[in-house]
Amino acid sequence: MIIGDIADGLSRGASTIGQTVSGALFEPTIRLGVTGLSRAGKTVFITSLVANLMNRARMPQLVAAADGAIRTAYLQPQPDDTLPRFDYESHLGALTGPNPHWPDSTRAISELRLSLRVQPTGMIAGLRGPRTVHLDIVDYPGEWLLDLALMEKSYGQWSAETLARIAPRPLAAEYLALESATDPNARLDEPVARRLAAQFTAYLTAAREAGFSDCTPGRFLLPGDLAGSPVLTFAPLTQPDSPPRGALWREMERRYDAYKREVVKPFFRDHFSRIDRQVVLVDALGAIHAGPQAVEDMRLAMTDILSAFRPGRNAWLTQFLLGKRVEKILFAATKADHLHHLQHPRLTAIMQALVGDAKSRADFAGAQTAAMSIAALRATTEDTVPHNGGTLNVVRGELLHSGKRAAFYPGDLPEDPMHLLGPARDGHERWLDGDYSVMSFAPQPLTLKPGEGPPHIRLDRAAQFLIGDRL
Numbered sequence: 001m002i003i004g005d006i007a008d009g010l011s012r013g014a015s016t017i018g019q020t021v022s023g024a025l026f027e028p029t030i031r032l033g034v035t036g037l038s039r040a041g042k043t044v045f046i047t048s049l050v051a052n053l054m055n056r057a058r059m060p061q062l063v064a065a066a067d068g069a070i071r072t073a074y075l076q077p078q079p080d081d082t083l084p085r086f087d088y089e090s091h092l093g094a095l096t097g098p099n100p101h102w103p104d105s106t107r108a109i110s111e112l113r114l115s116l117r118v119q120p121t122g123m124i125a126g127l128r129g130p131r132t133v134h135l136d137i138v139d140y141p142g143e144w145l146l147d148l149a150l151m152e153k154s155y156g157q158w159s160a161e162t163l164a165r166i167a168p169r170p171l172a173a174e175y176l177a178l179e180s181a182t183d184p185n186a187r188l189d190e191p192v193a194r195r196l197a198a199q200f201t202a203y204l205t206a207a208r209e210a211g212f213s214d215c216t217p218g219r220f221l222l223p224g225d226l227a228g229s230p231v232l233t234f235a236p237l238t239q240p241d242s243p244p245r246g247a248l249w250r251e252m253e254r255r256y257d258a259y260k261r262e263v264v265k266p267f268f269r270d271h272f273s274r275i276d277r278q279v280v281l282v283d284a285l286g287a288i289h290a291g292p293q294a295v296e297d298m299r300l301a302m303t304d305i306l307s308a309f310r311p312g313r314n315a316w317l318t319q320f321l322l323g324k325r326v327e328k329i330l331f332a333a334t335k336a337d338h339l340h341h342l343q344h345p346r347l348t349a350i351m352q353a354l355v356g357d358a359k360s361r362a363d364f365a366g367a368q369t370a371a372m373s374i375a376a377l378r379a380t381t382e383d384t385v386p387h388n389g390g391t392l393n394v395v396r397g398e399l400l401h402s403g404k405r406a407a408f409y410p411g412d413l414p415e416d417p418m419h420l421l422g423p424a425r426d427g428h429e430r431w432l433d434g435d436y437s438v439m440s441f442a443p444q445p446l447t448l449k450p451g452e453g454p455p456h457i458r459l460d461r462a463a464q465f466l467i468g469d470r471l
């Protein structure tokens with residue numbers, strides 16, 4: 001272990017302890033991490049959760065809302081001055097304004113503090129006065145968790161593994177051609193390095209769009225203000241036997257190490273290590289629609305993501321956590337409003353199986369876990385229509401691109417999740433017995449009654465699992 005790492009770990013620990021002690025003495029704080037791969041539904045989830053905690057008529061399964069223990073909920077300045085604030089007002093305006101639309105992609109970390117004034121009810125009601133519980137919600141890209149795997153790999157290992165994994169993918173053909181035409185022993189030439197990085201990024205972007213999940217390094221897709229900097233100007237290369245000083249390979253190795261040190265490590269040290277409760281959002285329907293390879297790839301990505309929650313396995317991460325761990329993890333399949341509710345148990349079963357490996361790891365680390373199918377913002381209504389002499393359970397909504405209203409039947413998910421995950425593991429190109437489609441629906445214009453938040457599916461159950469015990 002490097003000395004600098006130990007010192008960092010200690011000072012981090014000291015400030016964490018300071019915060020929890022003062023927090024416990026005065027006002028309890030729950031730090032809720034919300035993550036998921038890009039487009040999983042993080043922004044919509046946080047916006048709708050906060051709106052529904054402020055206006056609780058649609059939250060019957062959140063006990064503290066149903067029994068009236070939550071008196072008020074209001075936004076406050078967040079505790080971290082250097083993190084961007086989650087732009088709740090704009091996102092809510094997009095979703096619930098007169099011309100509803102989905103919020104823009106966010107792609108970076110942000111934070112929001114919601115404070116809840118809670119008065120205990122029942123037997124202890126008279127004994128305890130009201131107290132304030134702060135809910136600090138931190139939105140961060142799931143891709144950043146995938147980067148944890150890089151911490152234990154050298155540039156040579158990472159390159160070899162990445163090149164082997166992408167070799168069979170037609171999407172990677174251009175990058176692979178460029179890579180094999182490049183001499184890693186040649187002296188570093190910046191335009192060559194940039195071309196490699198740009199081509200590799202183009203591959204990652206295409207892979208992400210095709211539904212693949214293993215698109216690391218995470219910041220290549222979400223560069224923010226690091227765009228164009230040397231820490232993002234590297235790419236996997238075949239390792240030469242003994243690359244000379246100043247060679248392209250050596251410089252790429254140096255940049256890869258800088259990426260780990262300057263980008264990955266600060267995120268885990270400053271943000272990840274402070275999370276108490278975590279929700280991992282998964283667009284399982286999107287992956288099913290994209291096909292078996294996307295499902296298998298998502299399963300592998302989930303396993304990697306979840307290894308971050310089993311710190312015992314990772315000495316590097318353990319030093320930042322100092323025994324602290326995430327207490328609860330919810331795996332939520334999002335956008336369940338694409339399915340009639342009769343199919344929700346099947347989606348949940350798929351979700352459970354998808355994170356099966358990952359889930360047992362998290363259980364092992366002592367965190368309590370659950371899987372659910374949810375829709376943070378319900379954009380459809382259910383209907384049953386006649387079909388071929390029988391009936392079909394459909395959802396109706398307004399199609400995102402044409403603006404037309406349509407009834408939609410996405411296909412029957414199998415009762416046994418292995419009917420999907422089996423062919424996915426076996427590397428099938430397409431589903432054998434069915435086709436699953438997803439349509440994009442636009443959010444519907446809302447007329448909310450006083451006290452009502454936006455319509456959702458099981459957001460109240462998700463909230464009960466994540467924070468109910470602390471209210």
Ligand SMILES: Nc1nc2c(ncn2[C@@H]2O[C@H](COP(=O)(O)OP(=O)(O)OP(=O)(O)O)[C@@H](O)[C@H]2O)c(=O)[nH]1
Pocket residue numbers: 036037038039040041042043044045102103104105106107141334335336337338374375376377378379440441
């Ligand atoms: N029907 C439906 N669609 C949803 C729901 N939540 C998210 N979506 C769709 O998924 C898209 C992505 O949702 P976001 O909340 O922006 O996802 P994100 O994870 O924040 O995405 P990035 O910021 O790009 O990482 C939206 O634009 C919607 O099309 C939902 O509850 N119901």
Ligand SMILES: [Mg+2]
Pocket residue numbers: 042043044104105106107
């Ligand atoms: Mg977002």
